[in-house]
Amino acid sequence: MHGYQQSEIEESLATELYKPLPTARLLFTYGMNAIAFAFTGLALIPLLSILWEILNRGISGFKPDMFVKSVIDYGFGNAILGTVTIVGIASLLSIPVGMLTGIFLAEFGQTNPTARVVRFITTILTGVPSIVVGVFAYGVIVLVTKGFSAIAGGFALAAIMLPVIVLTTEEALKLIPVEQRLASAALGGTRFQTTFRIVVTAAIPGITTGILLAVARAAGETAPLLFTALFSLDWSADLLSPTASLPVLIFNLYNDPDPQKNQLVWTTSIVLLGLILCVSLVSRLVTRKRK
Helix, strand or coil: CHHHHHHHHHHHHHHHHCCCCCHHHHHHHHHHHHHHHHHHHHHHHHHHHHHHHHHHHHHHHCCHHHHHCCHHHCCCHHHHHHHHHHHHHHHHHHHHHHHHHHHHHHHHCCCCHHHHHHHHHHHHHCCCCHHHHHHHHHHHHHHHHCCCCHHHHHHHHHHHHHHHHHHHHHHHHHCCCHHHHHHHHHCCCCHHHHHHHHHHHHCHHHHHHHHHHHHHHHHCCCHHHHHCCCCCCCCCCCCCCCCCCHHHHHHHHCCCCCHHHHHHHHHHHHHHHHHHHHHHHHHHHHHHHHC
């Protein structure tokens, strides 16, 4: 008798489960989906219009030999090399420090007064205008070394990247369940082993995303480089000399009366967008393989 009642209950639940939704519910669902898609389309319009304008104006002047020519020869090879060099220096300075600071804030500084001060200062740094960072780097590096350089530019971009990496690393680590930490401790893992072998490993995708955001922001910055790396129409001699970069190239040549240089600005914009896109795709592939 009990089994018969159980069967009837299950059959009734199955009937309710597959019963069509009321018309009002269906109309509400379709209406909300339509509104969501409409707003998504509106949000994409500015992005697609910018991409279309850049591609429309820049693709006609694109030539493969531009990658190996300097700006003085109507190419952007030296600017690409300069951007990669400056962002690379910034990454070397900011990524290790940012990750370790984020790990300290998330794992070891929950009750530490110093951690609160560090978190507060880091949050403030995220809102500091980039031109102010450029003036700071100018005073700290350029005036001391008495010259514009890629190292000064890398220092300025590192100051911009650092707070982004710190905060995103901290948030990525906080998303890891406490149960994983407890399981590691139950198996005899020390605090250090649990943090770096379990928690950080599990948070790698989130940390990578934060680093990418920082790199993408730094690669497109112009104001700090005007005060630090300046610009060069030709190939730079070393890391202690003025260095060209893609954003500063676009800034300097946008109003140039020379039609070829004006065309170079739009072509360079395509290259800058492509460079950031390639970094994002490679990191996504690495993150997916890690998962």
